[in-house]
Amino acid sequence: LRVWLDGAGGKVAKVETINDTLLECRGLLFAHGSLYANANNSKALYRLRDTNGDDRLDEVTLLKKTGGGVGHGRNDLALGPDGMIYLIHGDSVQIPEGSSFRTPPLAETFRREGHLVRTDAGGTRWEIVSTGLRNPFGIDFNPEGEPFTYDADNESDMGLPFYRPTRVNHLVSGADYGWRQGGNSWPVHAPDSLPTTIDIGHGSPTAVKFGTRSNFPPAYRRALFILDWAYGRIISVHTVPRGASYLCRAETFLRGRPLNVTDLDFGSEGAMYFVTGGRKTRSALYRIRYTGQAVNAEPPTSQERARAEYSRRARILRLELERWHQPGTGPAVLDPIWLQLGSPDPWIRHAARTALEHQPVASWRDRALGAAASPALLALARVGGAEDLPKVVGALTGLDYGGFGVRERLEMLRTCEVCLRRMGSFGEETRTGLISRFEPHFPARRPDENRELARMLVTLGSPLAVPKCLALLAQAESQQEQLHYLELLSRAGGSPWTMPQRMTFWRSLVRARAFDGDRSLAGYVDGIRKRALASLSAADRLTLGELVEWKGGERVPTPEAGGRKLVAHWTIGELSRGLAGVEGRPSFTRGKEMYAAALCVHCHQMGATGVPVGPNLTAVASRFGRDDLLEAIVDPSRVVAEVFRNHVIVMAGESRETVMGRVIQNDFRQSVVTLATNPFAPWQITRVAKNEIASHEISPVSPMPPGLLDTL
Known part of the structure; x- marks a missing residue:
């Protein structure tokens, strides 16, 4: 629809139907003299043009069909600073056929992930910019040309160790933000992913828009406005440059009951316009105007100027590295890439490792194997051939785990995990060598390191994994941490157990039935029980008795039939x-x-x-x-x-x-x-x-x- 407002902008004067054949257009963008529509239920991107100058869009052209479902579907569109059209898709949508990738060419099968993809004005060239998202609905660029989105949580995972709240992500080239279905999401501290820009919490994300074109006070002109459909609110996210990315603070800008917000934009006069509706609820168009006196921005302090300049240089460096997120850039780029692999800035370090993964492995394999706890070893584990993986593991067994900092230790554990997933198993000598490297340092001081050490030692079959994980289970302060160790222990059936240890595990598991959570919790706890039960002998089951015989996890009584009259x-x-x-x-x-x-x-x-x-x-x-x-x-x-x-x-x-x-x-x-x-x-x-x-x-x-x- 095209809507005209009256002269005062207070009432709708005219409504015209532009097109009623494209189904559920979640993304609309006018650019390059055309209207682009990301039609979710039509499963395609379309271009509409006026071919005869009569102010009517008479030509509808299909630019690209995309497979997959429509729930977490084909969402918003935005025009990038490079003139490309950016599309943000949820994890129901398949990668567009014929796309090139700025994300590394991982040796994995197709995964269902939300992604950011861009194309040219004619829809002829398609490129995946970043992946590993769940259902990001909106996308917008800040004044520096950096894209942001507001990604959805999986509400059914609430209460589980891998639950991720809704969060704002700074979307950069080659990034994998680690979302995977079925509890397989990467931990937020994974060194081959990127940090969350800011966690928001429970919600249902829809559109996002920077206030750059508003006439609001300066703080809001720099803010990113994000919409939460479920909780009826518009949130302003205030960004501050920090290294090659940003630090954020969020506040509620507007809340209503109901205020099921779906989209927003800013008019040429600087007012905010937003729409409510969705799921066949009543829809409305609202306007927010700033009616106060014009406010000038406070001059930056010397510290703010220094921080802004430092961040500007860091972003330039990151963007230079991102130019090499494509094959065929040549051996001359290896030295500048290598120089930044050890950067203290995770965004620069990520850009460098991603650039390395796009280069021919033969040109940097030996250099990576000689590097101590470097992101280069992780890169080789991710994109090297099958013949490279034993060499990577061999390099890990030769490193002194305790001699490195937390960042490097997490990197070593992640490298080992990637190798194990790709190889399937390790030989006995390799297995015992890795156990001897990791076991003396478990437990560690930090919870994130403990979680990864526990995961690795259980997988490797360490004889001390069970007692040490039980000790951490007893000390755990959150149900998520308790469930993490219960799940790992349920996979340690081949390790030695004493009957008191089994008693401790099963008592903790019975208590887990009463944990708070959403739809996935009962099945998750039941899965732990079934795995643990499968490792018990008949004698063990008899000794444990009622502890192992519980059924389901009812939290309310079964409904009674016939208790009330019509x-x-x-x-x-x-x-x-x-x-x-x-x-x-x-x-x-x-x-x-x-x-x-x-x-x-x-x-x-x-x-x-x-x-x-x-x-x-x-x-x-x-x-x-x-x-x-x-x-x-x-x-x-x-x-x-x-x-x-x-x-x-x-x-x-x-x-x-x-x-x-x-x-x-x-x-x-x-x-x-x-x-x-x-x-x-x-x-x-x-x-x-x-x-x-x-x-x-x-x-x-x-x-x-x-x-x-x-x-x-």
Whole structure:
């Protein structure tokens, strides 16, 4: 749609439909005399042009189709300072065919990751700029030409060791931000990733925009505005140069109930415009104007000037290294790259290692093997051939682990982990050599180093891994840390255990059933139990008794059938009219009783109460108005988020058995589809072999039944 405002800008004067055939255009950009549309449900980027000068976009050209799903889909567009069109995609979208990569050519199969990709005005050349994101919806560039996004969390992972909150990321060339599905995300301290610019917390990110074109006071003209759909707020993120990147501080700029914000921009007069809506809720256009007197920026202090100049030079150096994030740059670049591998700035160090990984391995292999605890060894582990990996591990066993600082030690552990993943296993001599290097330094002083040392020593089969991990489990201050060590110990079945040690482990695991978390927690704890149970002998099971015999992880009672009588088949109109006449203060006690009577508590979480089968309702009033909530309750199938849809699988063979449930895991590399088939017991899962499936469809019917209010 194209909308005209009246002269005063206070009312909509005219609305014109530009196009109604492109489905769910999450990204729109006018550039190079054309309108570009990232049409998510059409699964493509389109260009619209006016070919005859009549002010109508009469030509629609398909520039690129992209495979994959639409949930975490084809999102925002932005024009880069280089004149290229930047597209930000979620992890449902496949990499565009024919793309070149600024990320290193890792020896891995295709992974589902969100990514930043750019193309030229004609959509002929495509290049992946950075990867390892989950569902970044918006993208914008600051005045220095640096791109930023606001990436989503996986709310079902809340409470688990690998949970990542929503976060703002400074997107740089060749970066992999480490998001992986199924609990396989890299730790935030991984040396081959990059630090979070700022963690925001729980939320549902949508658009982002710098206030550069606003007429707001100076601090807000420099700020990045990010939108949180779930909690109904606009957040201003204030950035300060720090080395080759930025340091940030966030504050709530605007909050509403509801304020389900989806997009924003700034007009030519400097006002902010934002839109609300989504999931078929009511949509509206808002404007925020600054009406105070013009404010000039305070002159920078000498310290601020020095910091800005230092950061400017650091960014220039990083950008120079990023020019070599492509093959064929020649051997002359190796010396300047090598010089920056030891930079104290992680962004420069990352740019240098990525540049090295793009160069022919033969030109730097020997130099890397002779480097002590250098990022070059990690680079060789990542992109070297199979014949290089034993040499990398051999170099690691010859290093004095305790003689290095924390950064180098984490680098050594990560290098070892990458080699092990690619090689599958180590020989006995290598295994014992690495254990002798790492074991004397475990436990260490820092939690991040302890987590990686524990992971490596359990994998290597250290005889001291079990008692040392149990000691750290006892000292752990958070449930995430406890779950980390419980998960590692469940994989240490081949290590020596005493019965008191097993008792300690199982008592801790039983307590973990009561941990707070979201949809993935019950299955995660049950997975730990099943792995640990598989390593027990019959005699051990008998001795441990009830500790190993627990079932599921119920947090509320099973719902009782037939406990209430039908009152009426309520309609949205009847309920809306009835609520309009309600006066006085609400009774929260009665509301809580109704919430339980309508069975909401059995499938939704409100604060720490309930079971997280469906959407979390803690902040639902921030994104849904009263009528939108009524529609969602009375007609639950009207809008069903992709993540909560049931899948219907019909098995091959004469039985034609039907399995229905929410898909927990359906990784393309696995031979089975894993479903949660009982919404009242989400820990109960069913695995279906893919080669036995006759048909697999997504149900349009919500798992939430209608009529839940009819007994009230």
